[in-house]
Amino acid sequence: MTTTHALRIDGVSRRFGRTEALADVSFTVPEHTICGLLGRNGAGKTTLMSILAGHDRADRGSVQVFGADPFENAPAMSSVSFLRDNQRYPDDYYLKHVLRVGPLFHENWSVEIAEEVAERFRLPAKPPVKKYSRGQLSALGVLIGLASRAPLTIFDEPYLGLDATARQLFYDLLIREYSAHPRTILMSTHLIDEMDGLLEHVVVLDRGRVVRDSTVEDAQQAAFTVSGPATAVEKVVGGARVLRTHRAGGLVSLTIEGALTPALADAASAAGVQVQRATLQDFVAALGALDEAPLTTEGIRA
Numbered sequence: 001m002t003t004t005h006a007l008r009i010d011g012v013s014r015r016f017g018r019t020e021a022l023a024d025v026s027f028t029v030p031e032h033t034i035c036g037l038l039g040r041n042g043a044g045k046t047t048l049m050s051i052l053a054g055h056d057r058a059d060r061g062s063v064q065v066f067g068a069d070p071f072e073n074a075p076a077m078s079s080v081s082f083l084r085d086n087q088r089y090p091d092d093y094y095l096k097h098v099l100r101v102g103p104l105f106h107e108n109w110s111v112e113i114a115e116e117v118a119e120r121f122r123l124p125a126k127p128p129v130k131k132y133s134r135g136q137l138s139a140l141g142v143l144i145g146l147a148s149r150a151p152l153t154i155f156d157e158p159y160l161g162l163d164a165t166a167r168q169l170f171y172d173l174l175i176r177e178y179s180a181h182p183r184t185i186l187m188s189t190h191l192i193d194e195m196d197g198l199l200e201h202v203v204v205l206d207r208g209r210v211v212r213d214s215t216v217e218d219a220q221q222a223a224f225t226v227s228g229p230a231t232a233v234e235k236v237v238g239g240a241r242v243l244r245t246h247r248a249g250g251l252v253s254l255t256i257e258g259a260l261t262p263a264l265a266d267a268a269s270a271a272g273v274q275v276q277r278a279t280l281q282d283f284v285a286a287l288g289a290l291d292e293a294p295l296t297t298e299g300i301r302a
Ligand SMILES: Nc1ncnc2c1ncn2[C@@H]1O[C@H](COP(=O)(O)OP(=O)(O)OP(=O)(O)O)[C@@H](O)[C@H]1O
Pocket: 016, 017, 019, 020, 021, 039, 040, 041, 042, 043, 044, 045, 046, 047, 048
C-alpha cells in the first residue's frame, strides 16, 4: 500500500538576518495523522508552520501541502486551517462574526461543533474578541480549528492560557473529532507529558534542525534514565551515549540514548541504581540540551 503524504518538506531553510530559523529541514507527514512539532523556544516551529500555511516562504527547499506549493496559492490554502498562538482579529469582531465567517473560509465547517465549542468553553458573545482573555482567545482558536474540519489543521500552542478543565475538554473534543472525521493535524506544544497520548508522530526541531522524526511509540523507546551514585551509574551504562546529565551532590541522573533492555534493568538492579524508560517529555528535553551534556559517561563524576 502506498502512503499518501499530506506534508512533504524537503531541504527547507529560512533565515531572518543572522538567525537561521530553519536549516535544511526535511520530513513527511502521512495523511490522517496527528503530528506533534516539538522543540525548545526558538527552535523554528512557528516559522515552519507559517511556511506550511503559505504565510511565509522558505529561502531554500520546497514544501508541498497535499501536493501543492502553499505560498500565495489560495485554492491550496482552502484545505488548511492555521491557528497561530497570537492570532489577530479585526477590532470590531464579536463571536457571532467568527461563527458567520467560518463557513466562508472552510467548506467543511461544522456549525454544530462551533456552537458546541463556544458553549462548552463558555465563550462570551458580548465583549469584542479583542477584549477576550488569553484563555478565551485560545478557546476561540480551538473553535475555529475544530469546526473548520480542514484537511490540514495546524495548531500553534493551542493551550496558552487555557485552564486544566478547558485543556482536557480540548483534548477530548480533538480526539472525538479526529476519530469521526480523520484529517491531518500538526500541533506544536511544550506540554508534552499532557499531550503525548494525542500524538501519533513527532518531529523535534532544535536550532532549526530536525533532531527526531519518528512515531511516538519509537520515541518513547528511544531513551532511558539511570540514577544513583556516579560510579555505580557509570558501571551500568558503560560507553553509551549520554543525552543529558543531572547532578545533585554525589548522585547523578543520566538520560541515555537507546532502549531499556532487560539486561540493563538487571545490571542496574545488581548495581543498586534506578533505571526507567524516559518519557517523551524527558527525551525531548534531553535532545534540546545536548550541547550541555558530555556525550559519554567519561567525566560524569566531575
Ligand atoms: N520575523 C522574524 N524576524 C526575525 N527573527 C525571527 C522572525 N521570526 C522568527 N524569528 C527567529 O527565528 C527563530 C525561530 O523562531 P520560531 O518562532 O519559529 O520558534 P518557535 O520554535 O516557534 O519558538 P517558541 O516555542 O518559543 O514559540 C527564533 O530565533 C526567532 O527569534
